Amino acid sequence: MDIEVLGTGCIKCKKLEENVRSAVAELRIEASVTKVEDIAKIMEHGVMSTPGVVIDGVVKSEGRIPSQQEIKNWLQGK
Template sequence: MKIEILGTGCAKCKKTQKNVEEAVSEAGVDAEIIKVADINTIMDYGVMITPGVVIDGDVKVAGKIPSVEEVKSWLG
């Protein structure tokens, strides 16, 4: 599983990454977590407001910080 955290490094983006890492750890799934800061790559996903989370190419959220429980629901 490939999880991309879209964001330029703001506090919300860092919190999103922390929540994703915690969810992956709690769920016990094997996932590669990648930080994507390149604005063109982010825009290629159609995300105009960060933070964003993309799992296996599918945009799950944009413009808000997902909770740990929300992220875990995407991992199943």
């Protein structure tokens, strides 16, 4: 599983990255978490409000910090 956290370095983006990493660790899922800070790469996903989460190329959320439960649901493919 390929997870990207989109954000240019604001506080919310860091918080989201932490949440994603802890959700991955908790579920013991095989996944790579990358922080994407390059604006051109962020825009390639069509995201205009950061922070965003992209899982396997699909934008799951943008402009907000999703709850831990929400992130876990995505990771488990629910």
